[in-house]
Amino acid sequence: xxxxxxxxVLTPEARRGLRAPAxxxxxxxxxxxxxxxxxxxxxxxxxxxxxxxxxxxxxGALAGIAAAFATVxxxxxxxxxxxxxxxxxxxxxxxxxGHVAARSFAARREWSVALFxxxxxxxxxxxxxxxxxxxxxxxxxxxxxxxxxxxxxxxxALAALWQLSPAKARAINRCHGTTPLxxxxxxxxxxxxxxxxxxxxxxxxxxxxxxxxxxxxxxxxGTMAIVSVILxxxxxxxxxxxxxxxxALLLLGLTTTLGLPPQ
Amino acid sequence: MAVxxxxxxxxxxxxxxxLSWYRRAVAELIGRPANDPTSWRYLAAIHGxxxxxxxxxxxxxxxxxxxxxxxxxxxWHRGYIASFExxxxxxxxxxxxxEDWALPYWDYSESLASNPRARLMPPDFFNRTLPDGxxxxxxxxxxxxxxxxxxxxxxxxxxxxLQLRDFANSTPGAPSGFGGPVTGFHTFGGDNGALENxxxxxxxxxxxxxxxxxSDPATAALDPIFWLHHCNIDRLWEVWRNQGEDFLxxxxxxxxxAVSFPMHDANRKPFTFTSADMxxxxxxxxxxxxxxxxxxxxxxxxxEMAVAMADEEHPELAGANSGPVQLEGAVTRTIVxxxxxxxxxxxxESARPRPKxxxxxxxxxxxxxxxxxxxxxxxxxxxxxxxxxxxVMTTFGLAQASNPxxxxxxxxxxxxxxxxxxxxxxxxxxxxxxRVQVSFVREGVHATNDHVPPGLEAYVRAAPExxxxxxxxxxxxxx
Numbered sequence: 001x002x003x004x005x006x007x008x009v010l011t012p013e014a015r016r017g018l019r020a021p022a023x024x025x026x027x028x029x030x031x032x033x034x035x036x037x038x039x040x041x042x043x044x045x046x047x048x049x050x051x052x053x054x055x056x057x058x059x060g061a062l063a064g065i066a067a068a069f070a071t072v073x074x075x076x077x078x079x080x081x082x083x084x085x086x087x088x089x090x091x092x093x094x095x096x097x098g099h100v101a102a103r104s105f106a107a108r109r110e111w112s113v114a115l116f117x118x119x120x121x122x123x124x125x126x127x128x129x130x131x132x133x134x135x136x137x138x139x140x141x142x143x144x145x146x147x148x149x150x151x152x153x154x155x156x157a158l159a160a161l162w163q164l165s166p167a168k169a170r171a172i173n174r175c176h177g178t179t180p181l182x183x184x185x186x187x188x189x190x191x192x193x194x195x196x197x198x199x200x201x202x203x204x205x206x207x208x209x210x211x212x213x214x215x216x217x218x219x220x221x222g223t224m225a226i227v228s229v230i231l232x233x234x235x236x237x238x239x240x241x242x243x244x245x246x247x248a249l250l251l252l253g254l255t256t257t258l259g260l261p262p263q
Numbered sequence: 264m265a266v267x268x269x270x271x272x273x274x275x276x277x278x279x280x281x282l283s284w285y286r287r288a289v290a291e292l293i294g295r296p297a298n299d300p301t302s303w304r305y306l307a308a309i310h311g312x313x314x315x316x317x318x319x320x321x322x323x324x325x326x327x328x329x330x331x332x333x334x335x336x337x338x339w340h341r342g343y344i345a346s347f348e349x350x351x352x353x354x355x356x357x358x359x360x361x362e363d364w365a366l367p368y369w370d371y372s373e374s375l376a377s378n379p380r381a382r383l384m385p386p387d388f389f390n391r392t393l394p395d396g397x398x399x400x401x402x403x404x405x406x407x408x409x410x411x412x413x414x415x416x417x418x419x420x421x422x423x424x425l426q427l428r429d430f431a432n433s434t435p436g437a438p439s440g441f442g443g444p445v446t447g448f449h450t451f452g453g454d455n456g457a458l459e460n461x462x463x464x465x466x467x468x469x470x471x472x473x474x475x476x477x478s479d480p481a482t483a484a485l486d487p488i489f490w491l492h493h494c495n496i497d498r499l500w501e502v503w504r505n506q507g508e509d510f511l512x513x514x515x516x517x518x519x520x521a522v523s524f525p526m527h528d529a530n531r532k533p534f535t536f537t538s539a540d541m542x543x544x545x546x547x548x549x550x551x552x553x554x555x556x557x558x559x560x561x562x563x564x565x566x567e568m569a570v571a572m573a574d575e576e577h578p579e580l581a582g583a584n585s586g587p588v589q590l591e592g593a594v595t596r597t598i599v600x601x602x603x604x605x606x607x608x609x610x611x612e613s614a615r616p617r618p619k620x621x622x623x624x625x626x627x628x629x630x631x632x633x634x635x636x637x638x639x640x641x642x643x644x645x646x647x648x649x650x651x652x653x654x655v656m657t658t659f660g661l662a663q664a665s666n667p668x669x670x671x672x673x674x675x676x677x678x679x680x681x682x683x684x685x686x687x688x689x690x691x692x693x694x695x696x697x698r699v700q701v702s703f704v705r706e707g708v709h710a711t712n713d714h715v716p717p718g719l720e721a722y723v724r725a726a727p728e729x730x731x732x733x734x735x736x737x738x739x740x741x742x
Contacts (some may be wrong), residue, residue: 002694102435103738105602107579170668177672180627180735183583184600202672238448238670240325 021101026093033087041060041221061141068140081128088211088228089124089203092175092235093117099178100192112181112192119196120203127204131212139217149257155216156253160246162209168242172234173201173205190216207231210245214252226252266550267352267365269498271668272491273378274554275477281367282387282401284360288351290400290489291358292541293718297323298715300527301350303718305455309465309526310341310613311481311663313722325525325533330481333449334431334442334513336459337500338538339524344493345548348525365551368494372420372462372614383419384411384470388488391714401718403486404723406472406513408723413709418638418655424457428509431456431518436578436740437622438679442512448522452664452671454679455657458503463496465636472709474726478633480660482722497554497731498735501544505557578622578740584701587627588734590637595703596656598644601696603629611658617693618741621686622679623653625734629665629675632730635708641685644700651688654680656703658732661689675735701737 024107097113104112142151162168179198181191210231214223230248234240275281291553295302296546308316310329318326330339347367355364373381385722388401389411407415432438433445443456455464471478482491504510513519519539527533528548536547542705589595623641640650656678656736667673679686683692690696715723 099433102577103580103736107602109545141539173670174667174672176670176674177667178627182586182736183602183738184582184585187586236447 020098021109022094022097025097025113025117026082027092028073029086030088030090031080033083033090035220036083037087037224061145064143064145065137065140068136068143072136077132081132082125084224085121085124085128088224088231089207091232092203093120093199095176096178096195097118100181103181103183104188104192105183108188112188115189116196116199119193120200121196123197123204125202127208131208135212135215144218151216152214152256153250153253155247156212156256157163158216159210159213160249160253163215163242163249164245166212168206171202172240174202175206175235176177177202210249214249214256223252223256265363265425266545266552267348267363268554268563269365269494269551270554270621271373273370273373273380275367280360282385284355284358284364285351285367285487286387286400287358287360288354289582290349291354293400293716300528300531301327301354306347306350306739307482307484309346310484311354311479311668312413313482313485314724315478315721319616322559324637325527325659328448328524330449330524331480332443332453332455333438333446334444334456334518334665335446335449335524336443336456337482337497337537338536338541339351339563340493341500341541341544341547342496342524342526342536344490344497346528347490348549348551349529351693352526353424353694354445366490366494368553369488369497370495370498370555371415371466372422372495372499382412384416386411398717400716401487402714403476403488405470405475405477405486405712405719407487407712408709409414410422411471415462415466415469415722420462420622421708422462422499424461425499425506427553430511430513433579436679437620437742438623438681441510443498445517449670452669452676454567454677458496459498460657460678461655463492465549465655466492468633468636468657468708471633472711473633474724475711476722478659479724479738480490480663482724485716485719485722494524498556500509501553501556514539578620578742581618581621581741582699582738586736588737590703590705590734592734593705597701599699599701599737599739601691601698603697603740618686619683620681620742621683621691622740622742623682624736624738624740625678626738627675627735628656628658628661628677628732629673630658630661630730630732631708632727633708634660634705634732636706636731637703638706639680640702640704641682642700642702643689643696650700650702651682651685653682653685654678663734699739703734 041178097116101109137168141155148156179191179195181195182188211227214227226235226248230245234242234245267489270281270461272282280335285569289303292301292303297304297308297316298321299305304316305322307313307317308322308326312318312327328339329338329343344366351366352362352364356362359363359368369384375381376636387399388398388403391402394400401488408414427438427441429440429469430442431445432440435663439454439456439722441457443459444454446453467483470486470488471483476482477492490596504512520537523535525533525535541547546551569643580602582599584597584599591608623639625639636655637644637654639653641653644649658676661667663674663675664671665673686692691699711726
């Protein structure tokens with residue numbers, strides 16, 4: 001009974017926050033995912049997702065792509081994607097889960113939130129499957145060229161360009177949208193899933209380039225943490241500092257390319 | 264210089280030059296270029312940017328920042344009209360007018376017994392031309408009405424908001440208090456505070472009509488009457504605060520100092536202010552006071568005002584209608600079904616405690632154009648009793664709140680009414696009722712006059728062909 005034991009420390013609002021569905025369904029899983037990745041890093045077992053193939057004497061781009069795919073264990077790759085999405089994207093779900101929870105009957109609140117999260121995760125799963133292939137193709141192609149060592153910088157530069165585009169700002173605004181939720185029975189189920197799908201789509205559109213392009217050259221926990229802070233900040237701010245985040249991404253690309261921390 | 268004294272516009276004696284100097288200053292400011300922070304267009308664009316007005320270099324952080332559906336509504340507008348007053352007063356002084364000019368307010372809620380003309384717009388604003396035939400800079404694109412009568416009825420100018428003791432609220436499903444919901448920097452979307460809803464929102468739409476400046480937040484501040492309207496809303500905040508020690512502004516850092524707003528002073532020098540800077544009107548820029556507000560009780564600012572009811576149980580959803588409702592025609596009805604109570608073991612009474620409060624929620628209100636406001640009634644479906652008024656759903660800012668590319672992703676407006684008294688009469692609180700009928704009765708919107716203010720032609724919009732409005736869900740919350 002951790003929460004009652006912390007009674008004198010926690011304010012009533014903080015206690016309420018810990019009991020809220022948003023904590024159970026977004027922050028707690030995200031904290032677990034970060035803890036898991038940190039533990040793996042401390043065990044010197046980096047995520048496979050993070051390792052870009054090294055430049056090699058490959059016979060053309062096709063050979064590079066084949067080599068990139070050959071290094072991947074699909075089950076591990078899928079698991080790592082799931083952990084990364086939970087760690088980086090679930091903290092962004094707090095307001096939307098709050099909307100679903102507040103607008104649902106108490107008796108079906110957890111179910112509605114679960115359906116919302118399922119819809120959201122489904123969209124991200126589809127996006128991850130698609131982007132995985134693209135990522136491996138890009139990594140493989142680059143590995144067979146002189147640009148292999150600059151892959152991280154290229155990825156971060158592309159992400160920085162996305163940050164500066166008007167489409168990014170519009171996409172972030174849409175992430176703040178909510179939809180009405182019918183309250184009873186199958187209609188309520190349907191609306192919870194639909195909101196999850198819609199929110200997932202908006203989220204993928206706004207965040208996927210920022211999240212995945214820096215992975216092009218391989219990365220570490222530090223990179224993921226910095227990108228997570230960028231993603232959180234642009235949701236929380238009224239006027240997100242897209243210029244500042246673009247500069248941060250470029251610096252990140254430079255450090256990745258030069259092999260400096262954060263890795 | 265002593266603080267300026269803001270007076271009721273209807274109390275100004277015959278021959279008083281306050282409005283004639285205001286008129287001269289407005290004409291002067293309209294003539295200044297839009298990139299000048301003391302120009303009419305720049306000052307108006309701080310509230311909202313009209314279509315067709317390009318944002319000058321350096322103005323991005325100053326324009327389009329009005330706070331609505333937020334607990335910053337009152338402090339932000341206080342800083343805004345004080346900045347405006349400083350610019351106008353300096354302009355008047357430069358034109359040879361008085362040094363102590365102060366913005367008057369329009370107290371449309373004043374008792375008709377003491378002032379039968381209180382709800383009429385003063386003639387200085389509604390005559391197109393001056394006696395010498397020259398254009399009247401105080402006339403604007405507004406509802407086409409006669410003699411300044413914009414139909415400001417009892418339910419438009421009501422001051423029921425002053426009875427609320429909570430300034431703000433952050434609890435979903437519950438009303439947002441006197442001043443508005445707890446938010447960060449927040450332009451449009453969500454629930455109005457009580458004062459913002461009435462009389463503020465309705466007065467805007469009554470004066471603007473279908474396509475006048477006042478009906479649209481993006482153009483509202485182009486109308487010279489906007490400033491007298493908001494001066495009155497600002498005064499009502501003082502009236503509320505001075506009613507007694509139970510009427511407290513928030514003392515949380517989140518409200519007082521966490522969010523700051525940029526403006527320019529009369530010398531075009533940028534400055535920022537927070538809510539904490541707006542608490543003592545005698546220290547807001549040049550300082551001002553109102554001629555008529557109750558004597559202040561000793562401020563109890565050391566008492567921490569918890570965000571309203573934070574320690575109480577949150578309201579719970581108790582019932583809802585079957586889905587979105589398009590409001591068409593004069594009356595639209597929808598049925599709200601109350602969730603059957605869980606009675607636990609047979610023979611036991613209901614497991615749901617009897618609610619102390621019942622709230623009617625109108626969620627995700629979206630639409631286009633100026634559909635006008637709606638009176639919302641509740642009754643039992645099929646009975647022949649007179650429906651009871653739940654509240655007035657105002658729609659000022661609807662288009663902005665419905666735009667998916669703006670900050671809140673097009674979630675729309677929402678509205679919460681405390682209907683505990685009505686629910687008691689219907690038997691809702693006793694659990695005797697499983698269905699409630701909610702009726703939306705459309706209030707008329709005036710047609711707009713054909714006036715095109717000189718210098719502001721580019722921002723005049725034709726009346727839209729049609730408008731539409733949809734309520735995403737109608738629900739009941741019990742606490």
